[in-house]
Amino acid sequence: MKKVFLSFLILVSGAFICQSCNLISSAGFNSKGLPTPDSANTSIAAEEKVDHSGWDQLLKKHVDSDGMVDYRGFQKDRPALDKYLKMLSSMQPDDTWNRDQLLAYYINLYNAYTVDLILRNYPTKSIKDISGAWTKEFVKIGDKEISLGAIENSLLRKMDEPRIHFAINCASISCPKLINEAYTSKNIEKQLEKATIEFINSDKNDISASQLKLSSIFDWYKNDFTENGSLIEYINQYSEVKINSNAQVDYKNYDWNLNEAK
Template identity: 65%
Template sequence: MYHLMKRIIVGLFAAFILYSCNLISAAGLSSAGQPTKEVNGDLTSTTANSAENVDHSAWDALLKKHVNAAGMVDYEGFQKDRAKLDAYLKKLSSYNPSDDWSVQELLAYYINLYNAYTVELILNNYPVKSIKDIDGAWTKAIVPVGNRELSLGGIENGVLRKMNEPRIHFAINCASMSCPKLLNEAYTAGKINEQLDKVTKEFVNSDKNDITASNPKVSSIFDWYKSDFITDKTPTVIDYINQYSKTKINKGATLTYKNYDWNLNKQ
């Protein structure tokens, strides 16, 4: 009887673990075994010390052609260039990132992967008013990488957020008006630090936030991902924002968060 009860308990525990893992995967949190490297100290831009240097020039050309300076996207134009986009996506998915890749190369790869497959998702469901109208937009495994399949949520939460670089939140684009803008150039290891700095400064000082010294209203991104912005260097979200904001927020101020506009970022 004791052994039977033990087997039942072990079986129930295993089922619970499996169920929990499935929930995590379904919630778009799973990395699907992808490598994650943490940024240690200040990030530098370099193509050195990496087993792979991915060529993102095809994506760069598409972005320059179909995304304006404000980050608004010409989805009809992208539709006409589907062959070029599909070729780039196929190339990205043929790679099998590993720990032999530098942290710079991994950051550029996963940011471009997220952004390019988000554009693909919109095109596959076009016309659509909002990405939130697409079933499982962030939870379905629609992104093949090597012999694995990831969700957009998995790339964000399971990979990029684990790399100890909160500026990724201003580089990945969820195809919505309140999102950080889609940069009209590809991220590359050789420029990654400067690019992340640029998009972070632009976002913080844009109309996505209404920053004053005593009554700041900021993007919900700073609420949803609060834990990513709090570090030894920046013990509060205000400290993080003040690194980039032209207007400094008072230490004792209370942040309020703006409503998020999920309408499509269409030109």
């Protein structure tokens, strides 16, 4: 009987640990029918479907070059943020939007509503202290309500673009940094490439030719990075250090403390 109970405890503990490690990746899978064209849909997109200049101004004002966020400053500019969120929510993406327009919209939507979530629960030490941070459907898109988890998992991750993992920011120290400019369909390719190169070569990863200690992002979303080859092959596209194909791979603990500027 004791062995059975012990086995049960181990099973429950393992499930809890697994759930905790995959908190973001398992949260919210309902796309609410919103469009997600794949990478083949790259029709020329000279026009911007959405004016992201309001968000751009807020980011330049309240986010430093290291991606640390002045949440108190954002609070003082709450009317400007609310105006941008209201404008985003009034949009209803459809099949006439191409890949670049949707990427810019969904990335900015995710990042802006994450800042909004922090402000509505401020002060907080970590986004993980906020109940339902990735599962509550509080993000409005037209007549729909969707969760942050759904934006990530059911929209962005369906677009065959693994670089989105370096563009969306979960308000934590170990996250890829929140850049201090808005993403736009005109510049999205250049912005995603820059975000990926900066993250992979930052102190969020320890890279040498024979050994890697990577951000847990590469563990949680490994399948996204290995559709066309190995994880090392993917990282080698962007790494300043050439990595051996047989290099040892380990993962860092994730720091969920708030990415707040001091």
